[in-house]
Amino acid sequence: MSGLRCARLRLFLTSILDNTTSKLYNRGVKNRLRELRAERRWSQADLAARLDVSRQTVNAIETERYDPSLPLAFKMAALFACPIERIFEPDAP
Amino acid sequence: MTVRVSKLFGLLPASAKLAIVFVVTFAAAVHLLSAGYADWGAGPDTFYVMVLLFVFFSRERQDDERVRELKLRALTVAFVSGWAFAGSFRFASYLQDRDAVPKVPSAYDAMFVVLVVANALYLLWHHRDGRDVGDAAPR
Numbered sequence: 295m296s297g298l299r300c301a302r303l304r305l306f307l308t309s310i311l312d313n314t315t316s317k318l319y320n321r322g323v324k325n326r327l328r329e330l331r332a333e334r335r336w337s338q339a340d341l342a343a344r345l346d347v348s349r350q351t352v353n354a355i356e357t358e359r360y361d362p363s364l365p366l367a368f369k370m371a372a373l374f375a376c377p378i379e380r381i382f383e384p385d386a387p
Numbered sequence: 388m389t390v391r392v393s394k395l396f397g398l399l400p401a402s403a404k405l406a407i408v409f410v411v412t413f414a415a416a417v418h419l420l421s422a423g424y425a426d427w428g429a430g431p432d433t434f435y436v437m438v439l440l441f442v443f444f445s446r447e448r449q450d451d452e453r454v455r456e457l458k459l460r461a462l463t464v465a466f467v468s469g470w471a472f473a474g475s476f477r478f479a480s481y482l483q484d485r486d487a488v489p490k491v492p493s494a495y496d497a498m499f500v501v502l503v504v505a506n507a508l509y510l511l512w513h514h515r516d517g518r519d520v521g522d523a524a525p526r
Contacts, residue, residue, distance in 0.1 A: 346451075347449065347451040347452070347453065348447075348448075348449040348451055348453070348454070349517070350453065350513060350516035350517045351451050351452070351453035351454075351516070353516055353517060353518075354453055354516045359516070360453055360456065360516075362452070363452050366452060
């Protein structure tokens with residue numbers, strides 16, 4: 295019972311921290327990065343090496359925890375040979 | 388010298404950094420409990436803060452934009468925690484003796500709290516970024 299309470303408290307605190315800070319730094323733009331990567335049969339590490347970032351960064355972008363900078367987005371567009379709009383789609387207004 | 392130490396810390400994996408933060412925090416807590424706040428002088432305090440500073444601001448193996456964003460995010464939360472710690476400390480001191488001048492923590496103490504929180508949050512978030520790799524390799 296106390297374990298369940300601890301887990302709930304941890305979840306509650308984590309969600310408060312994440313929601314507060316991600317609203318400050320991240321807007322949660324949807325992306326098709328995982329799909330495009332799978333089409334080319336690349337692992338996250340392969341893509342990370344091609345983009346010159348860490349695998350953690352690729353994972354954070356794919357799970358929509360992090361919106362990449364414009365230079366990195368352009369780099370992705372060049373790598374996948376498609377416009378940025380095909381990779382990222384903004385939230386509906 | 389600073390650059391060399393920063394590069395040296397940058398070679399360490401996240402688990403080693405977490406171990407260093409844990410050891411320093413534990414040592415500081417033991418020191419504080421055994422010697423009391425009066426002995427919490429600039430010497431050991433400076434050492435603890437410097438180690439935490441180097442661990443936090445040292446280069447990562449791959450220092451990309453996500454790392455910088457996470458560090459900034461961790462520092463934002465940590466600064467609020469440090470401010471809350473200093474305020475609570477002062478308020479608790481005022482409640483203990485309302486006639487005396489309330490005690491305030493030194494800047495090093497506040498910095499210590501800020502850096503422990505910042506390091507812990509950064510390492511936690513960085514670790515979480517590496518998870519959820521169910522389909523990291525394409526099938």
